[in-house]
Amino acid sequence: MGKTLSFATIGALLLVGPVFGHAKLLSTTPAAEAQLGLAPTSLTLTFNENVRLAVLKLSTGGHEIPLTIDHGSAAAPSVTIALPPLTAGKYEVQWSALTPSDGHVVKGGYSFTVR
Amino acid sequence: MAGPWDVMVVVAKAVAYAATFGAGGGVFFLIYNRASIEAANGGRIRRFIVSLSIAAACASAAKILLTAGSMSGDVRSLWDPELERMILQAGEGAAVTQRLLGLGCMVAALARCGAQPAGRSAGRRPALALVGAVAAATSFAWVGHVHVLAAPLLGVSIVALHALGAAFWLGAFVPLLIVSRDRDVARMTRAVARFSATAQWVVAVLLLAGVILVCLLLQSPADLWRSDYGRLLLVKIAFVSALLSLAAFNRQRLTPRLSTHDDRAARALRTAIRLEIFLACVIMLVTAAMTTLVGPP
Numbered sequence: 001m002g003k004t005l006s007f008a009t010i011g012a013l014l015l016v017g018p019v020f021g022h023a024k025l026l027s028t029t030p031a032a033e034a035q036l037g038l039a040p041t042s043l044t045l046t047f048n049e050n051v052r053l054a055v056l057k058l059s060t061g062g063h064e065i066p067l068t069i070d071h072g073s074a075a076a077p078s079v080t081i082a083l084p085p086l087t088a089g090k091y092e093v094q095w096s097a098l099t100p101s102d103g104h105v106v107k108g109g110y111s112f113t114v115r
Numbered sequence: 116m117a118g119p120w121d122v123m124v125v126v127a128k129a130v131a132y133a134a135t136f137g138a139g140g141g142v143f144f145l146i147y148n149r150a151s152i153e154a155a156n157g158g159r160i161r162r163f164i165v166s167l168s169i170a171a172a173c174a175s176a177a178k179i180l181l182t183a184g185s186m187s188g189d190v191r192s193l194w195d196p197e198l199e200r201m202i203l204q205a206g207e208g209a210a211v212t213q214r215l216l217g218l219g220c221m222v223a224a225l226a227r228c229g230a231q232p233a234g235r236s237a238g239r240r241p242a243l244a245l246v247g248a249v250a251a252a253t254s255f256a257w258v259g260h261v262h263v264l265a266a267p268l269l270g271v272s273i274v275a276l277h278a279l280g281a282a283f284w285l286g287a288f289v290p291l292l293i294v295s296r297d298r299d300v301a302r303m304t305r306a307v308a309r310f311s312a313t314a315q316w317v318v319a320v321l322l323l324a325g326v327i328l329v330c331l332l333l334q335s336p337a338d339l340w341r342s343d344y345g346r347l348l349l350v351k352i353a354f355v356s357a358l359l360s361l362a363a364f365n366r367q368r369l370t371p372r373l374s375t376h377d378d379r380a381a382r383a384l385r386t387a388i389r390l391e392i393f394l395a396c397v398i399m400l401v402t403a404a405m406t407t408l409v410g411p412p
Contacts, residue, residue: 052201071197096186100204102206
């Protein structure tokens with residue numbers, strides 16, 4: 001009985017394989033701390049697994065720029081949001097996303113500059 | 116670095132864990148100890164379960180609202196239906212639905228039992244309360260890191276088993292404290308001994324499930340000290356070890372002395388149970404932090 005249980009446990013562990021942690025942000029476009037000569041027309045966040053973008057805030061000089069997020073869109077590893085015309089300045093990006101597979105929230109922030 | 120929103124989410128989750136396991140464990144205690152609980156104490160335990168069920172429902176709802184708030188860091192997001200819909204669609208909806216149904220079954224079964232011992236209540240109420248307790252305790256398996264395993268069903272089953280064991284063990288502490296005031300020492304000793312005898316097997320299963328989960332979630336033993344998740348897990352293991360040591364002391368030293376009408380032993384047992392309740396609450400808090408703020412490496 002004990003041996004059977006041990007083998008069953010080891011077998012189950014081998015079958016299951018490793019688990020991954022919370023979704024991780026792999027890259028952004030524009031990149032963090034980028035100095036851009038031309039204002040970007042869209043913003044892309046790329047993750048290591050499927051996510052649903054929950055919040056994306058873009059602000060400059062303490063003023064938030066309204067963005068439209070489609071909360072009904074399917075989960076995907078990459079999310080692109082269209083940006084309104086941006087003037088010169090430093091822009092702060094705050095984002096949060098939900099991993100539909102495990103229900104966890106990931107969030108972060110970065111900045112870029114339009115010259 | 117966790118912000119105030121994250122702290123509030125963790126606290127709400129810890130309260131949901133503690134209240135749900137407390138209510139479920141209270142039902143288990145009433146059912147398997149039905150012959151050893153004084154009628155008045157049975158009524159106290161039932162009222163406690165109903166109060167905890169309400170607290171668990173409130174904490175579960177608060178956790179959803181606070182998660183929405185934490186996503187944007189804005190108070191207005193607490194009431195954002197779009198964000199809440201996203202959260203509910205990602206497993207939390209199924210978890211909360213099952214939990215509320217389970218808590219509802221417990222409350223419905225116990226609310227009208229009056230002061231009778233649970234086992235002597237009429238009809239199918241104990242069965243309904245038991246189904247509710249199992250449903251509420253295992254509801255936490257709907258969300259979490261095991262859902263990204265290659266075989267999530269196995270991981271979910273082990274989490275459910277771990278949660279049931281936690282409810283049985285940790286949820287019995289307050290009922291034990293209530294029963295330990297029973298003036299009929301023989302009856303009180305029977306209840307404590309019965310819990311102690313059953314708990315040793317349940318705790319063995321709980322620990323085995325915990326070890327399997329750790330093996331599934333960590334890729335190497337070094338992750339225990341190299342990752343935030345592993346370090347939090349070590350903190351949890353330290354508190355669980357303290358709780359196990361205290362439980363062993365109660366079982367080996369205090370429980371045998373109860374039958375000799377030793378008042379000092381009864382007082383020491385009550386102090387030990389209060390300490391166990393404190394340790395259980397800390398373990399819930401660490402578990403909530405582990406499952407919210409960090410993920411396995």
